[in-house]
Amino acid sequence: MSWTSLPPALVLMLAGLLLPFLPRAARQAVSLIAPLGALGLVWAVPDGVSLSVPYLGYQLDLVEADALSRLFGTIFSLMAFVGCIFALPQRNVLELAAALIYAGGAVGVAFAGDLVSVFIFWELMAVASTLVVWAPGTPEARQAGLRYAFMHFLGGAVLMAGIAGHVAATGSTEFAAMSADTPATILILVGFLINAGAPPVSAWLPDAYPKASWSGTVFLSAFTTKTAVYVLLRGFPGTEILIWVGLYMVFYGIVYALLENNMRRILAYSIINQVGFMVVGIGIGTEVALNGAAAHAFAHIIYKALLLMSAGSVLYMTGLRKCTDLGGLFRTMPITTVCGTIGALAISAFPWTSGFVTKSMITQGAADQHLLWAWMLLQAASAGVFLHAGIKFPWFVFFQRDSGLRPKDPPWPMRAAMIVFAILCVGIGLMPGPLYAILPYPVDYEAYTGAHVITQLQLLLFSGLAFFMLLPLMKRTETITLDLDWFWRVGAPRLGEILRESVGGQWTLLVAGFRRWIERVMAWTARTHSLQGALGRTWPISASAVMVALFLLVYLMLFYLWPA
Amino acid sequence: MIRHLFPLPDPNAPPRLVRVARVPPAGEKPAMREPGERQPWIVRPEGVRTLWWLFGAILVLNVVAELFVHLHPHFELEGAFAFHAWFGFLGCVAMVVFARLLAMFLKRKDTFYDVVD
CATH class of the missing domain: 1.20.5 (Single alpha-helices involved in coiled-coils or other helix-helix interfaces)
Known part of the structure; x- marks a missing residue:
C-alpha cells in the first residue's frame, strides 16, 4: 500500500477533527492545506480499487477510482478549498471543522466502490452537514437543523433498507448501474432522491440552507445534492422516471424562487431547479446527456457557490437578507456586484459562461432522443432560470430602488474567493476543453455554433424583457410561500393535538x-x-x-x- | 400605457432608507447614504430610458441575426421565425402568472412559522 492509496476523504476528515484543537492562525492554514492535499490525492489515486478492507464479512472498497469519481472528487476538493478561503474571517470553529468533514464525506462517496462504503460516507455527510446548519446557534438554525437531520436520517434508513435488500438478493455489495425494478433498488433510488431534493420532500433544502451562517450556506450548497447527482449518475443512468422527477424539480424551483423574498432562499430554490436539470439528464441516459449532467454538476457547484458567496458577503456586511430590505448596493460593493452577476449569468447558461457549455448538453440529449415535450419544458425552464436567478437575484439585491445602505465590499479573503470562482465561471465558458476532457464519456459536442449562441441569446434576452415588463408583478412582499413541509411542521402536530383533544x-x-x-x-x-x-x-x-x-x-x- | 409596460424610476418617489437594527457579522453597521448624494447615471430616469432603448436595439439585432446563421432545428416547431424569442417571452409570462396564482393560495406572512427569517 503506497501513499497514493490513501483515501482523499481521510485527509479532509482528519483535518476537520484536528481543527478545534488548533489556534486560529493554524486553523486557517490547515483548512486551506487539507483540501489541496485531497485534490492532489484525487489525481494521484490510480484507476480501479486501491484500498479495500474486510468488514463484517464484506469487502469494503473504500477507494475505487474512475473518470466519474475523479471528476466529482476534483470539484468537491476545489469547492472545499475556495470555500475555506471565503470562510477565513469566520470565527466559528464548529462550522469549519464540520464543513471539512462534510466535504470529506462527499469525496468519500465519490470514491466509494461498494454500497456499504457509500452508506457510511453518506451518513457522515448527514451528521456533519447538520452541524454546519446548527453552527450559528440561533433558535431558528437549531430547529431547522433538527428538521434537516430528521429528513436525512429518514433518507439514510430508506437507503440502508434498500442496500440490505439488494445485497440479500444479489449477494454483491458492488455499486454499479442498477435498474429500479425490485423493491430493494426502488428503496435505494428513493434514498438517493431524498438527498437530491426531489418531491415530495424538496422543502428540506430551502428550509435548512438559508438558516446557516453567511459562510455555512456556501458549503451546504455544494455537497449533499451533488453527491446525490453523482450516485444517481452511477447507479441509475437512463431510468425514465427521473426525467419527470427532474422536470418537476426544475419548475418547482422556478415558481417558488419567483415568489421568495429572502435572497438566500431564492438561491436555495434555484439549487433544486438546477439539480432538476441534472436529474433529467440522468433520466435521458444517453452519453451526451450523462456527460451533460456530470459537467453541469461541476459548473453548478462553482457558480452556485459564487452566488451564495455574493449573498453571504451582503449578509456579512449588512446583516440583512430580505429583498425588501436591500437594493442599490452596487454603488459601494462593486466587486460583489460584478462577481454575483457573473454567477447569475453562469446559472442562466448565458453564452461565454460555464452554464452555457454544460447545460446545453442536457437539452441536446433531449433533442437527440426526440423527446419533444421534455425539450420544450427544458427550454422554457432555461428562460425561467434567467428570470428567477439570473435577473431577480442581482436586481433585487444590488440594484432596484436604493435602500440607502452603503456597505463596503467584504474583507479580502471573501473578495478573493469570489474572484477565483468568477474567473472559473468565465474560463470554463470560454474554454470548455479541459472540463470536457475529464468527463466520463468522450465528448463530441460543440457548444459555440452561431445558431446555438443566437437562439440562446434570444431565449434569455426576451425572458429579461419579460422580467422588466412584469416588474410590478414581481414586487417583493414580506411573505413566504407554503410548501409540503407544512404537513410535518404544522399539519401533523395539529392532527396530534386534535386527536388528543377528541x-x-x-x-x-x-x-x-x-x-x-x-x-x-x-x-x-x-x-x-x-x-x-x-x-x-x-x-x-x-x-x-x-x-x-x-x-x-x-x-x-x-x-x-x-x-x- | 407605454410608460406602464416599460417602467422608469419615479423621480418624485420619497427616498428609501432601510434601518439596520442588529450589528452584522462584520462587526460594524454599514454606512448610510449621505444627504446630498448624487445618483449615478444608470438609475436616473434619463439613464434608464437610454438603457431601455439600448436593450430594445439589442433585442432587434438578436432576432435579425437569426437570418444570417444557419439554424438546424431538431423539431418542426423550432424552425418557426424567432421561435426562441417568443417562446422564452411567453414561457416567462406563463411562469410568473402561474406563480402569482399559486401565491393567492399559499402566501403567508414570513413570521408564519414563528421564526425570524
Whole structure:
C-alpha cells in the first residue's frame, strides 16, 4: 500500500477533527492545506480499487477510482478549498471543522466502490452537514437543523433498507448501474432522491440552507445534492422516471424562487431547479446527456457557490437578507456586484459562461432522443432560470430602488474567493476543453455554433424583457410561500393535538384498562407460579406419581373412547 | 400605457432608507447614504430610458441575426421565425402568472412559522 492509496476523504476528515484543537492562525492554514492535499490525492489515486478492507464479512472498497469519481472528487476538493478561503474571517470553529468533514464525506462517496462504503460516507455527510446548519446557534438554525437531520436520517434508513435488500438478493455489495425494478433498488433510488431534493420532500433544502451562517450556506450548497447527482449518475443512468422527477424539480424551483423574498432562499430554490436539470439528464441516459449532467454538476457547484458567496458577503456586511430590505448596493460593493452577476449569468447558461457549455448538453440529449415535450419544458425552464436567478437575484439585491445602505465590499479573503470562482465561471465558458476532457464519456459536442449562441441569446434576452415588463408583478412582499413541509411542521402536530383533544380521553382509558388487565395476569401468575404457588412449590414424589398415573388414565380412556 | 409596460424610476418617489437594527457579522453597521448624494447615471430616469432603448436595439439585432446563421432545428416547431424569442417571452409570462396564482393560495406572512427569517 503506497501513499497514493490513501483515501482523499481521510485527509479532509482528519483535518476537520484536528481543527478545534488548533489556534486560529493554524486553523486557517490547515483548512486551506487539507483540501489541496485531497485534490492532489484525487489525481494521484490510480484507476480501479486501491484500498479495500474486510468488514463484517464484506469487502469494503473504500477507494475505487474512475473518470466519474475523479471528476466529482476534483470539484468537491476545489469547492472545499475556495470555500475555506471565503470562510477565513469566520470565527466559528464548529462550522469549519464540520464543513471539512462534510466535504470529506462527499469525496468519500465519490470514491466509494461498494454500497456499504457509500452508506457510511453518506451518513457522515448527514451528521456533519447538520452541524454546519446548527453552527450559528440561533433558535431558528437549531430547529431547522433538527428538521434537516430528521429528513436525512429518514433518507439514510430508506437507503440502508434498500442496500440490505439488494445485497440479500444479489449477494454483491458492488455499486454499479442498477435498474429500479425490485423493491430493494426502488428503496435505494428513493434514498438517493431524498438527498437530491426531489418531491415530495424538496422543502428540506430551502428550509435548512438559508438558516446557516453567511459562510455555512456556501458549503451546504455544494455537497449533499451533488453527491446525490453523482450516485444517481452511477447507479441509475437512463431510468425514465427521473426525467419527470427532474422536470418537476426544475419548475418547482422556478415558481417558488419567483415568489421568495429572502435572497438566500431564492438561491436555495434555484439549487433544486438546477439539480432538476441534472436529474433529467440522468433520466435521458444517453452519453451526451450523462456527460451533460456530470459537467453541469461541476459548473453548478462553482457558480452556485459564487452566488451564495455574493449573498453571504451582503449578509456579512449588512446583516440583512430580505429583498425588501436591500437594493442599490452596487454603488459601494462593486466587486460583489460584478462577481454575483457573473454567477447569475453562469446559472442562466448565458453564452461565454460555464452554464452555457454544460447545460446545453442536457437539452441536446433531449433533442437527440426526440423527446419533444421534455425539450420544450427544458427550454422554457432555461428562460425561467434567467428570470428567477439570473435577473431577480442581482436586481433585487444590488440594484432596484436604493435602500440607502452603503456597505463596503467584504474583507479580502471573501473578495478573493469570489474572484477565483468568477474567473472559473468565465474560463470554463470560454474554454470548455479541459472540463470536457475529464468527463466520463468522450465528448463530441460543440457548444459555440452561431445558431446555438443566437437562439440562446434570444431565449434569455426576451425572458429579461419579460422580467422588466412584469416588474410590478414581481414586487417583493414580506411573505413566504407554503410548501409540503407544512404537513410535518404544522399539519401533523395539529392532527396530534386534535386527536388528543377528541379521542385522547378514551385512548387513555383504553390504555389504562389494558394495563390493569396485564397487571391482573401478572398477579395471577405470581400467585400460581411463585415459590408458594400451587404450580411453583415443591411437591412430594408420591403426589407426582399419583398425578402422572391420573394423566395416563385419562389418556387411556380418551384412546378408547375417542371416535376413530 | 407605454410608460406602464416599460417602467422608469419615479423621480418624485420619497427616498428609501432601510434601518439596520442588529450589528452584522462584520462587526460594524454599514454606512448610510449621505444627504446630498448624487445618483449615478444608470438609475436616473434619463439613464434608464437610454438603457431601455439600448436593450430594445439589442433585442432587434438578436432576432435579425437569426437570418444570417444557419439554424438546424431538431423539431418542426423550432424552425418557426424567432421561435426562441417568443417562446422564452411567453414561457416567462406563463411562469410568473402561474406563480402569482399559486401565491393567492399559499402566501403567508414570513413570521408564519414563528421564526425570524
